[in-house]
Amino acid sequence: MKILVTVKRVEDYESKIKVKADGSWIETAGVNYKSNPFDDIAVEEALRLKAAHGGEVVVVSAGGPAATTELRQMLATGADRAVLVKHEGFLDSDTAARLLVKVVEKEKPDLVLMGKQAVDLDDNQAGQLVAEYLGWGQVTFASKLESLESDAEKKGVPGVQLSPDKKAAQVWREVDGGLEQLEVQLPAVITCDLRLVKQLRYAKLPDIMKAKKKPIEELAAASLGVDLTPKVKVVRVEPPPARQAGIKVPDVPTLVDKLKNEAKVL
Amino acid sequence: MGNILVVAEHFKGKLRKASLNAIGAAQQVKARAGGEVVALVLGKGTAAVTQEVASRGVAKVLEADADALASPLAETYAQVIAQAVQASGATYVVAAATNFGKDILPRVAGKLGAGLASDIVGLAGEGANVLFKRPMWAGNAIATVEVATPVKVVTIRPTDFPEAVPSGSAPVEKLAVDPTSPKTKFLQFQEVKSERPELTEASVVVAGGRGTKGDFKPIEALADLLGAAIGASRAVVDAGWQPNDMQVGQTGKVVAPKLYIAAGISGAIQHLAGMKGSKTIVAINKDPEAPIFQVADYGLVADLFKALPELTEEIRKVKG
Numbered sequence: 111m112k113i114l115v116t117v118k119r120v121e122d123y124e125s126k127i128k129v130k131a132d133g134s135w136i137e138t139a140g141v142n143y144k145s146n147p148f149d150d151i152a153v154e155e156a157l158r159l160k161a162a163h164g165g166e167v168v169v170v171s172a173g174g175p176a177a178t179t180e181l182r183q184m185l186a187t188g189a190d191r192a193v194l195v196k197h198e199g200f201l202d203s204d205t206a207a208r209l210l211v212k213v214v215e216k217e218k219p220d221l222v223l224m225g226k227q228a229v230d231l232d233d234n235q236a237g238q239l240v241a242e243y244l245g246w247g248q249v250t251f252a253s254k255l256e257s258l259e260s261d262a263e264k265k266g267v268p269g270v271q272l273s274p275d276k277k278a279a280q281v282w283r284e285v286d287g288g289l290e291q292l293e294v295q296l297p298a299v300i301t302c303d304l305r306l307v308k309q310l311r312y313a314k315l316p317d318i319m320k321a322k323k324k325p326i327e328e329l330a331a332a333s334l335g336v337d338l339t340p341k342v343k344v345v346r347v348e349p350p351p352a353r354q355a356g357i358k359v360p361d362v363p364t365l366v367d368k369l370k371n372e373a374k375v376l
Numbered sequence: 377m378g379n380i381l382v383v384a385e386h387f388k389g390k391l392r393k394a395s396l397n398a399i400g401a402a403q404q405v406k407a408r409a410g411g412e413v414v415a416l417v418l419g420k421g422t423a424a425v426t427q428e429v430a431s432r433g434v435a436k437v438l439e440a441d442a443d444a445l446a447s448p449l450a451e452t453y454a455q456v457i458a459q460a461v462q463a464s465g466a467t468y469v470v471a472a473a474t475n476f477g478k479d480i481l482p483r484v485a486g487k488l489g490a491g492l493a494s495d496i497v498g499l500a501g502e503g504a505n506v507l508f509k510r511p512m513w514a515g516n517a518i519a520t521v522e523v524a525t526p527v528k529v530v531t532i533r534p535t536d537f538p539e540a541v542p543s544g545s546a547p548v549e550k551l552a553v554d555p556t557s558p559k560t561k562f563l564q565f566q567e568v569k570s571e572r573p574e575l576t577e578a579s580v581v582v583a584g585g586r587g588t589k590g591d592f593k594p595i596e597a598l599a600d601l602l603g604a605a606i607g608a609s610r611a612v613v614d615a616g617w618q619p620n621d622m623q624v625g626q627t628g629k630v631v632a633p634k635l636y637i638a639a640g641i642s643g644a645i646q647h648l649a650g651m652k653g654s655k656t657i658v659a660i661n662k663d664p665e666a667p668i669f670q671v672a673d674y675g676l677v678a679d680l681f682k683a684l685p686e687l688t689e690e691i692r693k694v695k696g
């Protein structure tokens with residue numbers, strides 16, 4: 111089983127995000143960067159699949175040289191190799207997808223695991239685009255039927271189930287109104303939702319040392335024959351509309367009075 | 377001048393309400409860019425849905441009713457939608473940003489070489505130059521984006537567009553389809569059955585967080601009285617206390633009811649991203665510093681296990 115996992119470096123969701131005064135972008139000074147949380151889940155799932163079925167896990171990122179930090183971290187947690195598609199500046203999800211496709215064509219994995227959405231642009235489309243451009247099947251929003259408190263989860267059993275001949279995977283996914291199970295022929299793209307994995311593994315110090323020696327292959331985005339003009343351009347950004355500050359009420363009867371006579375929602 | 381194709385979504389033989397908002401959004405695009413709104417109904421056994429859509433102020437309905445469309449697989453649905461884009465001469469493709477729309481529309485964009493603006497909350501720009509507004513960074517910023525391709529694909533956030541009102545009766549045209557066989561197969565569906573209104577469609581939502589410690593009884597009692605849907609934070613859903621379908625937030629459902637009551641929810645930005653468009657927000661939390669109070673119209677610092685039953689009682693009294 112060769113699994114390719116995509117990892118995007120994004121603003122840490124715990125950092126305070128503020129729009130720049132000129133509306134050109136967000137303030138990046140003082141903001142921490144991290145791997146996209148959904149990609150952490152994808153990497154963990156890949157490592158579980160590797161533990162269960164053997165094989166290789168290759169992590170790939172498209173972005174500036176800083177993304178080597180996240181790739182190194184994935185190498186320390188257990189990925190075997192890393193590829194950085196170097197590109198400075200803005201990448202829309204479509205361009206990122208077409209760059210990632212080039213790496214997939216070169217690496218020929220049996221499975222591509224991606225996050226369902228990157229928490230910077232919140233686009234939720236790169237995985238579907240990669241599948242479309244490759245002509246592959248997709249399972250988006252991969253999840254689990256059983257609770258994240260289950261024994262299987264505690265033992266780190268992967269949510270993606272492979273058929274005995276390893277030519278197909280059965281996957282539960284989140285849909286409106288519940289969960290559905292799909293079977294997809296491999297190779298395929300699976301995008302991971304939050305409830306696919308609860309416990310992420312963390313790198314141990316010796317692994318962090320070892321990861322420093324693991325190779326990170328670098329490819330220049332401009333050398334891959336992909337048109338790098340974004341299809342979706344960000345014209346400007348602005349802060350979200352502020353909500354009028356409310357009041358604290360001292361007790362339940364006051365609350366009910368306000369809801370009935372002021373907000374008129376009862 | 378191109379037309380606007382809107383993809384109608386249905387569940388158990390009924391049009392999803394979110395699709396009415398998608399038609400509403402398509403009508404806004406039409407008012408700006410011209411063209412006609414053409415709706416596409418695809419699936420198997422679509423007659424009733426087609427009738428409903430035809431009565432909602434669209435110029436035409438394309439109906440693709442075929443065995444091959446029995447389950448909404450992204451590969452086949454994207455083929456048929458792309459075919460309908462050609463058939464209708466559309467330059468805009470609109471669908472609701474439900475899990476269905478999020479799954480399928482990117483593949484449609486990929487097929488058409490089009491850019492996709494996902495989860496848009498409004499239109500911007502001047503005249504026929506239609507730009508789109510969409511939240512990024514969990515709603516910490518609202519971006520204005522330009523889709524710089526001849527065909528523009530969007531998924532719309534239902535809470536931010538008006539529902540198309542009943543009007544007229546559009547002609548229906550059959551679309552003959554023969555999609556190539558997909559590499560995915562539907563196996564089974566585990567429905568979350570509930571007697572309560574659908575979370576995204578309810579006018580009142582009572583939501584619980586980790587503060588409930590998994591005991592949703594006080595929440596259910598209040599929801600029953602108010603005819604409300606039940607919502608939850610991610611902490612609750614991850615713990616398995618409530619099904620995933622109840623998660624409100626950046627990566628769950630986006631709701632904008634007239635009344636949202638949050639009990640035992642701290643108000644993380646990812647949760648706020650899914651509910652701060654609600655008309656009136658009530659927060660009940662025992663921590664006076666909880667960030668949820670920054671968006672609440674009415675905040676009550678209290679233990680939810682005391683406050684919720686009391687609230688239920690008081691509301692029962694005023695409702696008589």
Ligand SMILES: Cc1cc2nc3c(=O)[nH]c(=O)nc-3n(C[C@H](O)[C@H](O)[C@H](O)COP(=O)(O)OP(=O)(O)OC[C@H]3O[C@@H](n4cnc5c(N)ncnc54)[C@H](O)[C@@H]3O)c2cc1C
Nearest residue numbers: 585586587609610611625626627628640642647662663680
């Ligand atoms: C990528 C990503 C996506 C996410 N998406 C979402 C999302 O879509 N939706 C979402 O909700 N979260 C999401 N989260 C998680 C989010 O960051 C928070 O962790 C989560 O919302 C916290 O849930 P909570 O408020 O229930 O729990 P907590 O933060 O633990 O808050 C519990 C609150 O209950 C109060 N409390 C405790 N006991 C009582 C009592 N007896 N009476 C009254 N109050 C009490 C406490 O004071 C506290 O404020 C996401 C996180 C990430 C990283």
Ligand SMILES: Nc1ncnc2c1ncn2[C@@H]1O[C@H](COP(=O)(O)O)[C@@H](O)[C@H]1O
Nearest residue numbers: 116117172203225227228233234235236
């Ligand atoms: N520049 C990138 N580098 C690596 N992976 C990416 C990049 N952009 C998007 N992805 C992957 O695509 C997923 C969905 O992203 P998006 O559609 O942009 O929200 C993310 O979780 C990543 O796994």
